[in-house]
Amino acid sequence: MRLATWNVNSLKARMPRVEEWLAYARPDVLCLQETKLADAAFPQLAFSALGYEAVHHGDGRWNGVAILSRVGVEDVVAGFADGIEADTDTRLVTARCGGVSVTSVYVPNGRSLDSDHYRYKLAWLAKLRRHLDAVAAPDTPVAVCGDFNIAPEDRDVWDPAAFVGSTHVSAPERRALAELESWGLQDAFRGRYPDAEELYTYWDYRAGDFHQHRGMRIDLLLLSAPLAGRVRWALVDRNARKGKQPSDHAPVFVDLEP
DNA sequence: ATGGTAGAGCATCTA
Numbered sequence: 001m002r003l004a005t006w007n008v009n010s011l012k013a014r015m016p017r018v019e020e021w022l023a024y025a026r027p028d029v030l031c032l033q034e035t036k037l038a039d040a041a042f043p044q045l046a047f048s049a050l051g052y053e054a055v056h057h058g059d060g061r062w063n064g065v066a067i068l069s070r071v072g073v074e075d076v077v078a079g080f081a082d083g084i085e086a087d088t089d090t091r092l093v094t095a096r097c098g099g100v101s102v103t104s105v106y107v108p109n110g111r112s113l114d115s116d117h118y119r120y121k122l123a124w125l126a127k128l129r130r131h132l133d134a135v136a137a138p139d140t141p142v143a144v145c146g147d148f149n150i151a152p153e154d155r156d157v158w159d160p161a162a163f164v165g166s167t168h169v170s171a172p173e174r175r176a177l178a179e180l181e182s183w184g185l186q187d188a189f190r191g192r193y194p195d196a197e198e199l200y201t202y203w204d205y206r207a208g209d210f211h212q213h214r215g216m217r218i219d220l221l222l223l224s225a226p227l228a229g230r231v232r233w234a235l236v237d238r239n240a241r242k243g244k245q246p247s248d249h250a251p252v253f254v255d256l257e258p
Numbered sequence: 259a260t261g262g263t264a265g266a267g268c269a270t271c272t273a
Contacts, residue, residue, distance in 0.1 A: 009273085010265055034273090036266065061266055109273060149273095204273085206262035248264075248273080 001071070001098060002027045004253035005145035005219055006240075007106070007202070011035040011064070014247055015043060021240055022050050027253055028071050029097045031104035031145040035064035042066065057093040064090055065106050065146070071098030081134035084127050092128070092146075094135050100227065101136040105146035110167035118167060121149070125176035129183055138184025142224035147202075147249065149218055150177050152187060155197055156217035168218060185222035188254045189234040201236050202249045210241055219252050230256040 004027035008014040011032065022030065035042065035058050042056040051070050057078040058064025067073065077094040079087050094103040105128065110121040128144075136142045150173045154160040163169045181187070193199070200215025209215065223231070232255045241250040 013265065034265095062272070111273085204262080205264050208262085245264090 001029070001100070001256045001258075002253055003029045003100075003102075003143055003145065003221060003256065004251055005031040005033070005104070005147075005221055006251035007033040007147040007219060007247060007249035009034050009036075009247045009249065011037055011043070011066075012041070013245065015046070017240065017245065017247070019046065019050065021237070021251060022047075022052070022068070025237065025251070025253065028069065029100070029102055029143075030068040030251075031102065032066040032068065033064075033104060033106035033147045035066055036061060037064050055093055055095050058090045062089070063106055065093045065104040067093060067095050067097065067102055067104050069095070069097040069102075073097060077135055080127055080131050083134065084130050087124070087127075091124070092131070094131075100141040100143055103131075103135070103142075103144045103146075105144060105148070107147060107149045109149050110173070113165065113167060113170060121167070122172055122176055125173075125180060129180055132180075132183055136224075138224050139226065140224065141226045142185065143227060144180070144185060144222040145220070147218060148177065148220050150174065151216050151218055152177060152190065152220070156200075158198070158200065158214040158216065168216065181222065184224050186225070186228040188221040188223045188228060188231050189217070189236075189252065191223075191228055192231050192234045192254070199236055200250075201252050203241065205248050219249055221252060221254050223254070227256060230258075232257050 201219035
């Protein structure tokens with residue numbers, strides 16, 4: 001099974017690139033973030049023509065998440081599970097695909113350490129852990145994939161010194177991510193390549209950051225133990241960050257042994 | 259020097 005995640009930064013703007021990538025990478029499951037679409041505008045038919053069922057959770061200008069699957073889509077939960085205070089944004093969607101509980105997440109950015117948005121980010125991550133308790137069990141196949149807006153370690157940013165005092169690297173954010181992992185999830189890419197350096201998934205559009213290799217590894221596939229033990233390889237497709245009208249994020253995928 | 263670019267939509271907001 002090939003399981004992928006990609007923050008597309010507007011599905012409307014990115015549709016040609018997404019269709020091209022689906023045809024060439026042929027993931028079984030693709031989690032999308034930042035579709036920036038309302039549900040009614042989601043191009044369900046275009047994905048159906050490529051063999052993908054899809055579920056989308058979005059309300060318009062900002063955020064918006066989806067799961068595309070060619071191994072089925074069942075038990076859909078849009079947003080947080082019942083019993084958890086509803087999100088005002090559309091930042092997560094969960095479905096069962098080919099026997100795997102898949103959640104596509106777009107974790108809040110946080111903006112700055114003194115911002116209400118930063119406190120919202122930390123609270124949101126705590127709710128995500130409670131959501132997992134409600135929808136899945138860690139001894140079953142679970143994948144939580146998406147843009148976490150957190151670089152797990154200093155080596156996951158191009159220059160740790162440039163990020164001192166910023167979001168994405170702060171201790172509380174990293175603790176919140178570790179709390180999520182302690183539920184029973186492993187960072188598939190880091191697990192497969194424990195020593196890999198300078199392999200980023202996001203590069204700011206500004207100042208030629210991509211071409212200067214100034215990136216961050218913030219797009220993650222977190223897998224429960226039954227899946228983490230099956231990772232054959234993991235890949236960041238940097239080619240998808242090149243060329244005409246790229247997203248500022250590259251797709252990341254893992255291949256799981258049968 | 260708080261810059262730079264891209265995408266939302268049409269004045270700014272978000273990243």
